[in-house]
Each structure stands twice: as C-alpha cells, then as structure tokens.
Amino acid sequence: MPPGHGDGTAAFEAHRPRLLRIAYRMLGSRSEAEDVVQDAWLRWVAADRSGVAAPDRFLARVVTRLCLDQIKSARARRESYVGPWLPEPLIEPLVEPGTDGVDGVDEDDLTLTLMLALERLSPLERAAFLLHDVFGLPLGDVAETLGRAAPAVRQLAARARRNVRAARPRFPVTRDEGERVARAFFDASASGDVAGLRTLLADRVTLASDGGGKVLAFVNPIRGLERLLRLYAGARRKWGDGRAALIGFVWIDGLPGYVTRERGGLLQTTALAIENGRIDAIYITRNPDKLRHVARAVAAGPGPGDAAGPAARRS
Numbered sequence: 001m002p003p004g005h006g007d008g009t010a011a012f013e014a015h016r017p018r019l020l021r022i023a024y025r026m027l028g029s030r031s032e033a034e035d036v037v038q039d040a041w042l043r044w045v046a047a048d049r050s051g052v053a054a055p056d057r058f059l060a061r062v063v064t065r066l067c068l069d070q071i072k073s074a075r076a077r078r079e080s081y082v083g084p085w086l087p088e089p090l091i092e093p094l095v096e097p098g099t100d101g102v103d104g105v106d107e108d109d110l111t112l113t114l115m116l117a118l119e120r121l122s123p124l125e126r127a128a129f130l131l132h133d134v135f136g137l138p139l140g141d142v143a144e145t146l147g148r149a150a151p152a153v154r155q156l157a158a159r160a161r162r163n164v165r166a167a168r169p170r171f172p173v174t175r176d177e178g179e180r181v182a183r184a185f186f187d188a189s190a191s192g193d194v195a196g197l198r199t200l201l202a203d204r205v206t207l208a209s210d211g212g213g214k215v216l217a218f219v220n221p222i223r224g225l226e227r228l229l230r231l232y233a234g235a236r237r238k239w240g241d242g243r244a245a246l247i248g249f250v251w252i253d254g255l256p257g258y259v260t261r262e263r264g265g266l267l268q269t270t271a272l273a274i275e276n277g278r279i280d281a282i283y284i285t286r287n288p289d290k291l292r293h294v295a296r297a298v299a300a301g302p303g304p305g306d307a308a309g310p311a312a313r314r315s
Contacts, residue, residue, distance in 0.1 A: 011055045012044050018056070018135070019063050025130050026067035027074060028087035028115060030293055036066045060137060061145040064127055068146075071123045082213030084221055086283055087115050088290040089269040091250045091259065091297065110134060111254035112283055113273045117167035121160050128153050129160035173274045178256030181274055182249050186258055190244060192236025194229050201225050202278040212287035215266060228282075239263065247298055255283070259294060267291045267298065 019040060023033035040062045052058045078085050089112075110118075118126050124146055131137045131145065132153070142157075143150040173181070181200065188196035203225050211217025222228060247259040252271035262268050266286060273281035285291060 008045055008049055011049075012041055012059070015056050015059050019059055022060060022063050022130065022135060023067055024088075024090065025110060025115065025118070025134065026064070026126065027070060028119065029074075029290075030088045030090060031289075032070060032074070036063055036070060039066055057137065057141050060131065060135065061141070064131060064145050068123050068127060071126075082211070083217055083219045084208040084210055085119075085212075086208065086210040086285050086290075087112060087253060089252045089271065089285050089294060091252050091269065091294055109254070111169075111273070112252060112271050113169070113255070113281065114164055114167055115253060117164055118160070121163060122156075124148070125156045125160040125163075128156035129164065132157050133161060169273070169275050171276060173256065175251075175256075177277075178251070178272075178274065179249060181277075181279065182256040182258055182272055185272060185279060186246060186249075186270075189232050190236075190246075192233050194233050197229055197232055198225070200279055201228060202275065202280045205279055205281065207231075207282040207284065209284040210287050210290065212289060214288055215286050217284070217286050244268075252283075257283075259298065262286075267295055269294060 016037060019037045020033055023036040024030055027033055027036070040059060043062055044059065049055075118129070121129070127146060128142055131142045132139060137145075139150050139153060139157075143153045146153060146156075148156070184196070185200050187193070188200060204223070205225055205228055207218070207222040207228055209217040222231060244263075245261040247261060249256070249258045250269075251257070252269055255271040255273055257269060257271035260268050260270065267288070269285045269291065271283040271285075272279050273283070288295075
C-alpha cells in the first residue's frame with residue numbers, strides 16, 4: 001500500500017518536526033534526536049493505531065520515553081567527556097522570529113544558555129518542563145507519559161521553571177542587535193583588537209569550547225574579561241592573518257553567532273550570549289562529531305545567513 005494510505009506515514013511525517021524538537025531539547029544532540037525519532041517511527045508503524053485518538057500526544061509520549069532511556073547512557077558518557085560539554089549546535093540563517101528553523105526544526109524560546117540550565121535538572125524535571133511549559137501538553141498527559149501522579153509532575157515542572165527562569169536573560173537581544181554584536185565581535189577577535197573587545201565583553205564573561213577530546217580546545221572554561229583579552233591578543237600574534245575564514249553569520253540555538261573554517265580546515269561555530277548589551281558568554285563548538293549537519297549545510301553552499309558565501313572572508 002502506498003505511503004500515507006493506511007500505513008501511518010502521513011500522520012507521522014506531519015508531527016516529525018515537533019518530535020525532533022522534543023528529542024533535541026531532551027538530549028542536546030541532533031543526531032541522537034534523529035535516531036530517537038526513527039525508533040519512534042518503527043514503533044508507530046508496528047502499533048495498533050486504530051485506538052489512537054490523538055497521534056501527536058501518542059508520539060510525544062513515545063519519543064519522551066525513548067529519550068528518558070537515552071539520557072541515562074548519555075549522562076554516563078558526559079561524565080567522561082573531555083572538556084566542557086555543549087549541545088550540538090542547531091543553526092538557522094539570520095531570519096525573522098516565528099519562521100521555521102533549519103531542516104524543519106522550528107525555533108522556540110529555549111536558547112543554548114537555557115539548554116545548559118536544563119542539563120542541571122533531573123531527567124524527569126527536564127521532561128516535565130519541556131512537555132508542559134514548552135510544548136504545551138496537558139498536565140494529565142505529561143503525568144501519564146512520566147508514570148507519575150499529576151501533583152508530582154506539577155512540582156517537577158515548577159522546580160525546573162525556577163531554574164530556567166534564573167538562567168533566562170533579563171533583556172532578550174533583538175535580531176538586529178544580535179547580528180550587530182556578532183559582526184563586531186568577529187571583527188575584533190579576528191584582528192586582535194583589544195580595545196574593541198573591551199567594549200563588547202562583560203567583566204564576568206566566560207568562554208567554553210567543546211572539542212570532546214577530538215580536536216584542540218580548552219579543557220576548562222576561561223573566565224573573566226582580562227583573561228579573554230590576553231587570549232585573543234595572543235592568538236592574533238601567534239596566527240596572524242591565517243587564523244580563520246568566515247563562512248557566515250547565523251543563529252545558533254537562539255543565540256547570535258557565526259560559522260568559521262579554522263586552521264587545518266576545522267569547522268567551528270561560535271555562539272554569543274548577550275546581557276545588557278555586552279557578551280556574557282561565548283560558546284565555541286569544535287568537536288567534528290557535533291558539526292556534521294553544519295558541515296552538510298556548508299557544503300550545500302551559501303544560505304540566507306551567509307555574509308558573502310563560504311570562506312569569503314579571512315581574519
């Protein structure tokens with residue numbers, strides 16, 4: 001029988017983007033999210049769907065339970081992870097809010113900073129918050145999914161909400177402001193412009209770089225304005241004009257940033273958390289395993305967020 005005529009394909013595909021969002025926000029990995037959604041598809045086609053009145057809720061429940069199983073092994077792997085762990089960067093062009101993100105994954109208001117806050121929650125707290133607060137599932141459905149009573153789930157979501165609220169920026173950056181700061185930071189950091197960097201960076205700024213032990217990266221976060229100024233000035237002295245090639249300015253998990261090709265052809269994403277007009281945190285992802293979908297996007301050619309096409313500009 002052709003897909004979409006009784007085999008459940010059409011119904012599943014209609015919900016796939018939302019399922020990817022749930023899985024990605026639960027796991028912090030696009031590749032793992034895709035695997036979970038594929039597993040959910042196999043369970044969907046094998047299930048007796050005649051009694052499923054609400055496929056969206058049924059599939060959200062399946063994906064969430066698969067993610068909870070996956071989180072156990074994922075957290076064990078992160079305990080032995082080399083250096084800071086960052087979520088796989090999900091990039092989108094410099095587009096207006098409310099439009100679809102990359103590869104059918106819609107944007108929501110969870111930035112990379114907030115995803116890191118979610119990492120500090122228990123798996124059940126994280127699931128309760130995401131399903132109820134972010135994806136709008138009724139509390140009863142969330143309770144059934146998690147196998148907990150509704151009052152217990154309400155408490156889980158409330159605890160998670162408090163943690164996320166503490167990490168949420170007081171003054172969210174606009175798209176125009178984010179792009180302006182990202183461009184100014186790229187120019188200043190690439191040229192070793194210490195005076196320019198001083199005007200852009202907050203006193204408490206932190207830099208975290210995720211190489212996963214696969215490529216060169218800082219094993220520990222670098223904290224404080226003066227340390228970062230020395231770092232960028234030293235990098236400029238060491239590498240001169242051959243340090244990086246700008247591929248394009250993008251949004252990375254809701255934060256302004258850019259993609260570059262570093263020395264040796266290494267792909268890198270840089271995301272900037274901005275608070276009160278200054279950069280409060282810099283998140284650099286260098287682990288090639290986490291950049292495969294970014295590499296595919298780069299290989300496909302310039303997109304709407306590109307400044308002047310791949311490798312168009314060198315620092």
